[in-house]
Amino acid sequence: MKKYYINMRNGWRMFLDIGQQVLFIVMIIAICVWSYKLTKVLAIFEILFFVPIGIIIVRILVGMIYNCIYYDEKTDELILHRLRSKDRRIALSDIEKIVPKRNDDITLGSYKDKYNSTYAVKSRDGYDYFFISDCPVLMQFFKEHGIPTVERDKELS
DSSP: OEEEESSSOOGGGHHHHHHHHHHHHHHHHHHHHHHHHHOHHHHHHHHHHHHHHHHHHHHHHHHHHHOEEEEETTTTEEEEEOTTSOOEEEEGGGEEEEEEOOOOOGGGBSOOOSSOOEEEEEETTSOEEEEEESOHHHHHHHHHTTOOBOOHHHHHO
16 A cells, blocks of 8 residues: 655655744753753753743654555555545546635644645535645646646636
């Protein structure tokens, strides 16, 4: 079975996404340690501020690594593997198209931010199975299996 990440880019670019999150975590730890060495009173306030931010970043990092789809060649199905959800099997024949759409729930896959465009994987009934990032590897996978991608301008107009 082939594995594809849905919250981040696939291929060598995923190391950039993971590296960015790890850098944020290291910076938070360095700031807290430095402020503790400087003055303990300032450190208490910074720790109270930075620890919740660090927890959020760690949660995002875990979701980026954990949320993925597996392609089962034998049954021609996708296995959707998400954090805090049971694995779900989706037949490729049930997927109608890939459309650009904003995702406001990070548990459904790739999250919309200022620099990243997200796409919804739609069923034939109009239901959004999950969201993917604008990843060339994922787009090529769906294109190879005959699932069309709707252009952003056509969907919005």
